Amino acid sequence: IEFTNLSTISLEDLKGVPTLEALHLSGNKIRALPSGFLKDLPLLHTLDLTGNLLQDLPSEVFCGSPLQNLVLKGNRVMDINPSWFQCLSNLTWLDLSDNRLSSVPLAALQHLPRLKILDLSNNKLEKLPDGALNDLPELERLHLSGNKLSILAPKTFDQATNLTHLFLQDNLLKKLPYGLFLKLQHLEVLDLSTNGLTTIPLGLFDKLEGLGGLSIQGLDLASNPWECDCKILYLW
Numbered sequence: 001i002e003f004t005n006l007s008t009i010s011l012e013d014l015k016g017v018p019t020l021e022a023l024h025l026s027g028n029k030i031r032a033l034p035s036g037f038l039k040d041l042p043l044l045h046t047l048d049l050t051g052n053l054l055q056d057l058p059s060e061v062f063c064g065s066p067l068q069n070l071v072l073k074g075n076r077v078m079d080i081n082p083s084w085f086q087c088l089s090n091l092t093w094l095d096l097s098d099n100r101l102s103s104v105p106l107a108a109l110q111h112l113p114r115l116k117i118l119d120l121s122n123n124k125l126e127k128l129p130d131g132a133l134n135d136l137p138e139l140e141r142l143h144l145s146g147n148k149l150s151i152l153a154p155k156t157f158d159q160a161t162n163l164t165h166l167f168l169q170d171n172l173l174k175k176l177p178y179g180l181f182l183k184l185q186h187l188e189v190l191d192l193s194t195n196g197l198t199t200i201p202l203g204l205f206d207k208l209e210g211l212g213g214l215s216i217q218g219l220d221l222a223s224n225p226w227e228c229d230c231k232i233l234y235l236w
Contacts, residue, residue, distance in 0.1 A: 003027035015040050026050035026071075033057055039064035050074050050095075056081075063087035073119070074098040082107035095119040097143065102126065110135045121167065122146035128153075133160040141165040145191065148172055158183045165189040169220065172196055182207050189218040197224040 006028040014020070020041050026048050035058040038044060044065035054075040060083050062070065068090050077099040085091070091112050101123040109118075115136050125147040133139060139160050145167045154177040157163065161183050169191045178201040181187065187208050205219065 001025055001028070005029055007031065009037075010034055011036060011040065014038075018042065020044055022046040022048075024048045025052065028052050030054060033061055035059075035061065036064065037061050038067075041065045045069065045090075047071070057084055059083040060087060066090045069093045071095040072099070076100060078102070080105055080108045082110070084108075086111045089113060091115055092138075093117040097121040097123070099123055104129065104132060106130075106132060109133070112136060114138055117141045117143075119143040120147070124148055127151065128156055130155075131159075133157065136160060138162055143167045145169045145171070150174065152176065152180060154179050157181065160184070161186070163187055167191045169193040169195070174198065176201065176204060178202075178204060181205065184208060187218075191220040192224070193220045194223040197221070198227045199229075 002024050006025065007030060009025065009030060011034055018040060021043050023044060023046070027050065030049070030052040031054065033054070042065065045067060046069040047062070047067055048071040050071050051074040054072065055077060059081060062084055067088055070088065070091060070093070073095045077096065078101065080101065082105050085108055089111060092114050094112065094115060094117070097119045101120065102125065104120065104125065106129045109132055113135065116138055118136070118139060121143040122145070125144070127149065130153060133156070140162055142160065142163060142165070149168070149171040150173060152173070157180065163184050164186050166184070166187060166189065173192070173195040174197065176197070181190070181204065185207060
């Protein structure tokens, strides 16, 4: 039901399709979802709400279905209610990109043990809370590009040891702490382009075995205002 100018959806609309496995509602004008939205869809694994007008949602709105893929891209969400995701232990892909988020509550990411892809790109995030990724042991791809991140704590990624792709481009990062990527030995792609980086701590990338040291194709440092001095010689 995509691109149909649909503005509302009710529980009655979904009662007649109990075997539905994927629901695509992108490109509509939906402003709200009813409480218990998915309670009659016990087989639903994919819900795509891209490009609607959603801002606030009822508590536990996605409970009732074994969702694996949830896409909320391109809406008007400003604040996350952690209860939205507390029933989604099977979720592997969560896309919250292109919204208006300025923060992500720590509790919002504590009940997603199977999550592999988290997309928070193109929001207004200024920082990640300490321990934000600690309960995401299977996370492989993290998209944080296009935000307002200016600082990252040294242990931000310590528990996300399965990360293979990390996108941090188009932020406001000026410094990176030594040890930031120390535990990411499976990392294959790291994009730090278009930030405010002037130098890199010596040895910052040395433990990134997945990147093959510095002779890699998956490291992007372009469009930063580098200071061409001895501190960054080891990059060449």
